[in-house]
Amino acid sequence: MNPAGGANPRKARRERIVRKADSAFGHPPETIRFWSAGVRAALKAGAQTPFYLFSPQPVAAALQRLEAESFGRPAVHWLSTKTQPLPELLRWWRAQGRPAEVVSEAELKLAKAAGFDVETLLVNGPAKHRWLARHSEPGLRVNFDSARELRELLSLACRDRWRVGLRLCTTEEFDPETPAFPTQFGFTPDEARSAVRVLRRAGLPVETLHFHLRTNVAAPDCYARALNDVAAFAAEAGLTPKHLDIGGGLPPAHVLSRAGKRLDAGISVRSLALAVRQALKRLPSVEQVWLENGRFVSAGSGVLAVQVLDVKERRGLRQLICDGGRTLNALVSVWEQHELRPLRETAGPETLTAVHGPTCMAFDQLARKPLPRAIRPGDVLMWFDAGAYHLPWETRFSHGLAEIWWQDNGRPRCVRPAG
Numbered sequence: 001m002n003p004a005g006g007a008n009p010r011k012a013r014r015e016r017i018v019r020k021a022d023s024a025f026g027h028p029p030e031t032i033r034f035w036s037a038g039v040r041a042a043l044k045a046g047a048q049t050p051f052y053l054f055s056p057q058p059v060a061a062a063l064q065r066l067e068a069e070s071f072g073r074p075a076v077h078w079l080s081t082k083t084q085p086l087p088e089l090l091r092w093w094r095a096q097g098r099p100a101e102v103v104s105e106a107e108l109k110l111a112k113a114a115g116f117d118v119e120t121l122l123v124n125g126p127a128k129h130r131w132l133a134r135h136s137e138p139g140l141r142v143n144f145d146s147a148r149e150l151r152e153l154l155s156l157a158c159r160d161r162w163r164v165g166l167r168l169c170t171t172e173e174f175d176p177e178t179p180a181f182p183t184q185f186g187f188t189p190d191e192a193r194s195a196v197r198v199l200r201r202a203g204l205p206v207e208t209l210h211f212h213l214r215t216n217v218a219a220p221d222c223y224a225r226a227l228n229d230v231a232a233f234a235a236e237a238g239l240t241p242k243h244l245d246i247g248g249g250l251p252p253a254h255v256l257s258r259a260g261k262r263l264d265a266g267i268s269v270r271s272l273a274l275a276v277r278q279a280l281k282r283l284p285s286v287e288q289v290w291l292e293n294g295r296f297v298s299a300g301s302g303v304l305a306v307q308v309l310d311v312k313e314r315r316g317l318r319q320l321i322c323d324g325g326r327t328l329n330a331l332v333s334v335w336e337q338h339e340l341r342p343l344r345e346t347a348g349p350e351t352l353t354a355v356h357g358p359t360c361m362a363f364d365q366l367a368r369k370p371l372p373r374a375i376r377p378g379d380v381l382m383w384f385d386a387g388a389y390h391l392p393w394e395t396r397f398s399h400g401l402a403e404i405w406w407q408d409n410g411r412p413r414c415v416r417p418a419g
């Protein structure tokens with residue numbers, strides 16, 4: 001047993017670091033109250049842990065933050081469907097009169113079922129020639145991703161007068177895990193030049209120039225450099241795009257890297273908007289700026305509720321074995337730290353605690369941080385910011401999928417049973 005600040009100096013230092021990080025990224029009390037009340041209401045209504053509770057209110061707040069800044073032209077915020085492919089969210093977004101971006105046939109079907117139509121859909125993503133022909137419609141908006149895709153879909157694009165864009169692989173786009181390598185997306189400048197020639201011959205104007213750098217972009221300079229590439233390419237290729245689509249990538253608030261650094265420490269909506277405004281001086285034809293932020297918009301829109309099933313203590317570490325965790329419900333915990341707290345008010349000392357899911361993998365560790373020693377079996381823990389990339393990456397590993405609860409106006413209701 002080694003409560004926080006105990007005899008082992010290295011461990012005590014590690015705990016101080018975690019504590020410091022924690023106090024910098026905690027949610028405000030009203031957010032904690034909002035989710036605590038929601039989780040209690042869901043439990044009262046019969047929710048079984050583990051479950052996700054989602055709400056559109058934080059999405060509305062994130063949109064407000066995006067819309068508070070000027071991007072130099074009217075900005076269109078596309079729902080990044082892949083980030084949170086939840087029918088209830090899609091319908092809510094649609095009801096606001098907002099459009100959605102999809103990157104696969106499954107997402108396209110989901111979006112259509114939620115009421116999006118050709119005017120409110122944007123088709124992105126690689127290798128669309130495999131499936132998009134089945135869904136061609138007059139006026140469909142498509143950002144091409146490769147020469148092969150363009151070749152195989154060109155006749156349909158001409159027949160149905162698609163409104164087309166090109167995704168550029170700017171020099172700023174690289175594999176975040178191995179930055180020496182580029183990503184697999186979009187056209188290199190040479191490929192893009194050929195694509196422009198092909199589209200010109202076909203009589204289809206390039207309406208949109210698009211890039212998506214990666215997720216959790218650390219600084220506005222990354223966007224500024226990519227925008228520079230786009231402006232240079234447009235000038236050289238003689239393009240006058242109507243839309244500049246800068247993808248997503250803005251990190252959410254209240255989330256840390258595993259090393260304890262706020263993901264949004266070096267970037268804000270304001271600094272991004274400034275970079276875009278400056279770049280637009282070199283892109284005078286642009287009439288609209290398109291954004292497809294996934295994480296920034298939806299991370300805060302949910303919590304994961306898990307229940308402590310067992311408690312162990314070994315080598316100075318308290319371990320909570322829960323009915324949900326990383327493997328089943330929160331893969332992003334591999335590289336992100338989120339706020340995690342017990343639903344029940346717990347006072348008293350804290351100790352370094354690992355929160356584990358129920359699968360037979362040491363990997364199944366949702367968090368390792370100081371938590372109250374008073375937490376005991378039966379307690380419900382809330383893992384915050386569970387609204388981005390949790391559903392797309394959930395697994396059934398040995399157990400099955402968690403329930404999903406949705407809270408719009410009024411009481412939470414179950415919108416997907418466990419299974």
Ligand SMILES: Cc1ncc(COP(=O)(O)O)c(C=O)c1O
Binds near residue numbers: 080083125248293296
């Ligand atoms: C084309 C495109 N747009 C938008 C996004 C959303 O990214 P983020 O969640 O980092 O904002 C992604 C994510 O992979 C993407 O591939």
